[in-house]
Amino acid sequence: MVTRHSFLIPAFDLYSSSKLHTLPFMRKSLVLILSLFVAVFIFSKCINNAKASTDPRGNIYAGAASCRQCHQAVYDSFIGTGHFNSTAAAGKKNIHGSFENGHNEFHYTDGSMVKMEASDSGFYQAEYKDGKKLGAYRFDIIFGGKNAQTYAYLANKRMYELPVSHYNSINGWATSPGYLGNTPFFKRPLIAGCFECHTSYIRTNTNMTPNEISEEYVEGTLIHGIDCERCHGPAQNHVNYHEAYPEEKNAKYILKNLSLSRQQKTDACAVCHSGNDRVMMASRFNFKMGDTLENMYIPFANAKKGEPDVHGNQFGLLSKSRCYLQSSTMTCNTCHSPHSDAVKSPAIYSQKCLACHSEATHNFCPKAATMGESIKNNCIDCHMPLQPSGAIMYQVAGKEDMTAYMLRNHRIAVYGTPDK
Ligand code: HEC
Ligand code: HEC
Ligand code: HEC
Ligand code: HEC
Ligand code: HEC
Ligand code: HEC
Ligand code: HEC
Structure with missing residues (x-):
């Protein structure tokens, strides 16, 4: 492991050295030669120490396994997910x-x-x-x-x-x-x-x-699953830097999620969660967190008209909701954690709803009058119902009709009361 001493301190020492001041006529050339020497020294150190991976995406990618040493909790949770x-x-x-x-x-x-x-x-x-x-x-x-x-x-x-x-x-x-x-x-x-x-x-x-x-x-180029850098972008420099400076607690050479606009935050998910019915100008592999998805589509070639499908187009549906349109803060992460799967508990999602909708703020559900406290257990079966996908259907042996594939409708809205 490199420390500050092995390649940075010598450079400062040379420039402030009193000997250089006593030899003014030699100063310029000596400084030049010395700095060249230092540069070569630093460069060779960097080459030796800058670990480069053999990731098929290029050596600026480190691979998920390298994140674990510093982000163990995130890593251990993430490897069990549908994404990974x-x-x-x-x-x-x-x-x-x-x-x-x-x-x-x-x-x-x-x-x-x-x-x-x-x-x-x-x-x-x-x-x-x-x-x-x-x-x-x-x-x-x-x-x-x-x-x-x-x-x-x-x-x-x-x-x-x-x-x-x-x-x-x-x-x-x-x-x-x-x-x-x-x-x-x-x-x-x-x-x-x-x-x-x-x-x-x-x-x-x-x-x-x-x-x-x-x-x-091309053989040998497949990286299975959605890994850390598929979302966060290439991170080999981030790894190298923090390995060299373990005392640094501020993230370097990695995009900070807090610095992103809401559109950039949602685009980082929407690149794969906004359906497949618009023509792309480049491979989705080229998209990096922070990019604007709209710039990847061929302009004016609009998506199919009509309601987006519940399969694969969570962003298309959510962005039609008044919750999304009339709040400035809602993103996918309002309800989902990027490092774990979608939770299965309606009560947990209802807590997310209650953060914006309550009796106190006078935008609560009129059904509360008849349902009482029990309404707080499950907002989603009424307002984000499970619906059949029109894009994904399959046939079960011996059944004539296609069987439906059910997913949550991410357009949060008023639907009929679910029939069950
Ligand atoms: C040698 C230690 C180290 C390694 C290895 C490492 N990180 Fe980090 N990372 C840090 C430190 C330190 C921070 C800043 C403190 C924090 O947020 O945990 C950080 C923060 C982050 C952040 C948060 C940025 C922000 O502020 O929003 C992301 C994202 C991140 N790292 C991704 C990765 C990924 C992906 C990998 C593997 C390719 C990785 N890190 C490997 C040390 C490391
Ligand atoms: C599906 C996209 C996605 C994947 C895959 C992903 N992340 Fe993240 N990560 C995010 C987003 C979005 C945030 C910001 C979360 C927030 O601000 O609530 C984040 C935040 C972080 C943070 C800072 C906050 C925290 O939770 O500590 C770290 C560190 C981090 N990710 C590391 C990783 C590592 C390591 C992996 C792989 C093991 C990984 N991420 C995989 C999307 C992703
Ligand atoms: C590289 C494409 C890609 C990106 C980027 C991406 N996803 Fe996904 N996501 C998928 C795919 C593919 C699945 C289905 C995974 C599977 O089960 O095979 C999925 C599944 C999910 C699931 C369901 C997991 C479960 O419980 O079954 C959630 C929730 C989700 N994504 C949210 C997000 C959020 C939030 C972001 C942004 C922070 C995001 N995704 C970014 C491709 C992506
Ligand atoms: C535009 C992005 C996108 C493309 C292209 C895409 N998928 Fe998916 N796929 C998703 C997302 C997002 C999900 C999970 C959520 C959902 O179903 O809406 C998913 C779900 C799936 C699932 C179910 C995963 C599970 O864990 O239950 C399978 C299987 C699948 N896709 C296979 C494929 C195959 C095969 C192709 C190519 C013919 C394909 N997908 C193309 C985004 C995509
Ligand atoms: C980030 C804040 C926020 C969250 C979280 C949120 N909403 Fe909303 N929602 C709004 C805003 C803002 C409106 C529009 C104005 C209003 O009613 O206050 C709205 C409108 C609605 C409407 C009326 C829709 C229509 O088309 O008329 C329903 C129903 C609704 N929300 C239900 C929910 C449910 C259920 C949840 C949880 C799954 C939820 N909301 C989560 C902010 C939010
Ligand atoms: C207001 C809360 C809320 C927001 C915001 C939200 N989701 Fe969901 N999401 C849910 C609920 C509820 C489920 C269903 C969980 C369950 O019952 O299994 C779900 C499930 C999913 C699934 C699994 C497939 C399915 O239909 O069960 C995917 C994929 C997903 N969400 C992606 C996203 C993406 C991408 C975004 C941002 C564009 C997003 N979600 C924003 C509440 C939300
Ligand atoms: C049994 C189904 C059901 C449940 C459960 C339910 N709602 Fe509703 N909600 C409705 C219906 C139906 C309406 C339309 C108004 C009406 O018919 O009284 C509505 C209306 C709303 C509105 C719009 C109010 C307006 O004035 O535009 C909001 C916001 C809302 N619900 C939020 C929630 C939240 C948050 C929860 C969970 C705490 C919830 N609802 C639980 C059925 C339900």
Whole structure:
């Protein structure tokens, strides 16, 4: 570890040295030579001490593991979140669905079947027709897990989505979102967009021929999950600085959240939470905390008209709420902590509502008159109801209709009383 002594104090000593003052004719050149020497000395020290990582994003990124030594509480909480585990290499522990006989088959209406099979070389979705095995595709990458999981396999440097996904709400296998239950399909390309919102980085090959619809991915460049620097930006200099000056308690070489405007704060979340229906001018990987998201879209090419979908567009919905429009302070972090998952307790969210709405401030719910104190346990089922996504639907074996995927509507408003 470098200390102030090893490379800064010598420089000050030389400039204030009395010897230099007694030799005025030599002063200029001596100072020049000495400062050159010092510069080279400092430079070589910096090179030696400035740790550079081998992060695929470049050596200005340090990687999440390096944050733990100084931010242990944040780190330990964060590694359990949906963000950090948004993608992962597939393995026995993290595939949620069952591989046991009787629970590992998905039957299509054309007589085909996809069977989840485990072997020494990995986990597979195998395609069968009339009892004959036609092929098997490996679970390589897992997307998600909080509500649903979908899987990718790699073939010829390209990524494809497997036809069967796992849904917690039915505790079982069903078609991947948007796939029909009539016949299995293994060729849906998994485009870079999925990675831009679900991972910290992957590099694509730009030499794409026009008849290819999916990108070629560069081996060894994938950083699974959403890591610290995906939100906070590159932090190798921050790490180097604080390792060199452990007594410094003021954060250096890292953006301070407090210095951001509300728009910048929400944009840091909205880059992945404002839907996917506007044309981007650059990869979402280029977005850094502090940037303005609006500048990344092609101007004038507006998003689809109508109500934003409850899936993936929390910002679009929240920003239509009077709570957001008529307060200057509401951000995603009013209700969420960036280093933990969404809490499941309606009462905790209600406390957030009560911070702005109360009888005392005369903007409380008229229902309080009939509901009494109990109203304080759950504002959200009435004002942020669970609703089906129009973008994500799937088919359960043997069911004709598509099954809905339910999410919270982030447009805080007056809805009908929930029917339950
Ligand atoms: C050698 C110690 C050290 C390491 C390693 C380190 N930090 Fe820090 N960090 C600090 C100190 C000291 C502060 C200032 C006190 C505080 O806020 O905890 C800080 C503050 C921060 C802040 C708050 C900035 C603000 O004021 O809003 C962020 C964000 C941050 N660090 C991110 C990271 C990330 C990401 C990593 C890993 C890539 C990392 N740090 C690694 C020492 C470190
Ligand atoms: C790089 C893209 C990205 C950024 C930036 C991002 N998110 Fe997310 N967020 C996701 C994805 C993808 C998921 C789904 C993760 C999963 O379960 O696979 C998610 C999930 C969540 C969840 C649900 C977690 C749970 O309990 O299941 C919350 C809450 C959330 N994000 C809030 C935020 C907030 C607040 C910010 C800004 C501080 C933010 N996100 C920034 C991509 C992002
Ligand atoms: C614009 C950003 C964005 C893009 C692009 C995107 N997602 Fe997501 N995805 C999210 C967010 C945010 C969530 C979590 C909250 C929600 O569903 O609204 C999510 C949720 C998921 C989930 C459920 C996660 C869980 O833990 O329950 C899966 C699976 C998933 N996405 C897979 C994909 C795949 C595969 C693609 C590409 C075809 C893709 N996503 C493209 C942002 C995105
Ligand atoms: C989803 C985006 C996101 C991710 C991922 C993320 N952070 Fe943060 N972090 C934030 C935001 C937003 C704040 C400001 C919170 C606030 O002011 O309430 C913050 C605040 C901080 C702070 C200062 C306040 C505190 O809680 O101590 C530190 C330190 C920090 N983050 C470190 C990390 C480290 C280390 C990781 C990875 C282990 C990480 N962050 C991952 C968004 C993120
Ligand atoms: C940061 C402060 C703030 C928070 C937190 C907040 N609101 Fe609001 N809300 C407002 C403001 C400001 C308005 C508009 C003027 C008013 O009614 O005071 C508003 C308006 C509303 C309205 C009327 C909506 C309409 O379309 O007419 C409802 C309902 C509401 N809030 C419910 C909630 C609920 C439920 C929560 C918690 C999930 C919540 N608010 C959290 C500030 C907030
Ligand atoms: C007024 C409070 C409030 C604010 C502000 C808020 N959320 Fe939420 N969020 C909730 C509630 C309540 C849930 C549902 C938690 C549950 O029951 O599981 C939720 C859940 C989520 C989920 C999980 C998916 C789902 O629908 O259950 C994501 C992702 C999410 N929020 C992202 C965001 C983002 C991004 C922002 C900022 C644009 C944001 N939230 C702002 C209250 C809020
Ligand atoms: C049983 C459903 C239900 C619950 C629970 C509920 N509300 Fe309401 N709320 C309504 C309805 C319906 C209205 C529309 C006014 C009416 O019909 O009386 C409303 C109106 C409001 C308004 C708008 C008042 C105005 O004058 O524009 C606010 C603010 C509000 N609620 C906040 C809350 C908060 C905060 C909570 C939790 C402490 C809450 N509500 C709990 C159903 C509910």
